[in-house]
Amino acid sequence: LAFSNVVDKATSNGVTTDAKGNFEIKVGGFPATLIAKYVGYQNKTIEVTNATEAIVFKLDTNNSLDEVVVTGNRSKVRMY
Structure with a gap:
């Protein structure tokens, strides 16, 4: 998978795969x-x-990312 993260569990050293999914x-x-x-x-x-x-x-x-929750605030913009 392109641009995924690969981490060594013992040392926490990590790299990101390239556009073709290759890594070292x-x-x-x-x-x-x-x-x-x-x-x-x-x-x-x-x-x-x-x-x-x-x-x-x-x-x-x-499948836990199947919905998006958007929050907002309807209060007036305050100018100081």
Whole structure:
């Protein structure tokens, strides 16, 4: 997923994927746990066992963003 966030759970170091969804992240050691995040999608936890392993993940949509709430105030604008 383009421009999603990928974070190393152990160190909290993170990167953002590029327009094609590619990313490169440095981790403290293996195995490493990565967390992929994107607004409107469920977070995905990925276990990485070595540096040469290709990581492919798909995020599932999160249905909690199916409505928008707008709030406002009808009071007069005050000039000071």
